[in-house]
Amino acid sequence: MHELGIVFYIIDDAKKAATDNGLTSVRRVTLQLGEVSGVVPELLGDAWKWACAREPMMEGCELEVEDIPAVTHCEACGTDYGTVEHGRICPACGSDQTYLLRGREVMIKQIEAY
Template identity: 45%
Template sequence: MHELGIMTGVVDAAVGAARDAGAARLLGVTLSIGEMSEAVEDALHFAFDALCAGDPFLEGAELTVNMVRPRSICLECGAEYEHDRFHLFCPACDSFATELVAGRELQIDSIEVDLPDE
């Protein structure tokens, strides 16, 4: 289950950024992850919830996951197209000379924090 490793890195980065900003609590994280990473969305949520459980800084934080569909460009005809993980051939010219341009992402899009009253 590599989702636990992914979410450990995400939580560590989000907590670091939240604490650097002087946050009292982390409320939420929005993550974009490509389908080609083969991460399972339900497993990401499970891992996030497990990592947050029992930590007052993280308890109740929400995870939003945006799954990014694979998109490639054909190096023969220039067509750009979405596809699944298994069908990489160009639908316009049937070439196998393609380049993946989206679908391997793993990025934190945003974090939401609770700032202490001053």
């Protein structure tokens, strides 16, 4: 399960950040999640609850998810467009010389602990 692996990674990071700052309990983690990251937010939420219940430092910790829309850039005409709506082909000029600008992120933005 992909989501559980991500959750373990986030929890390790959050615990390390809290410990480094002399804190014992993580209250909230804010995660940035790209639209085409392949992570299912519902599964992530379930995995989060399951994993946090097994970690004393993480007990009752909230996971806040910020969605990042996927954007593709066209090298041929310079247009930025929505990846999910249009895919790899630029809607402005029809070129396939495009690359993903953002939308694959799975990134911790903020950790709150006390």
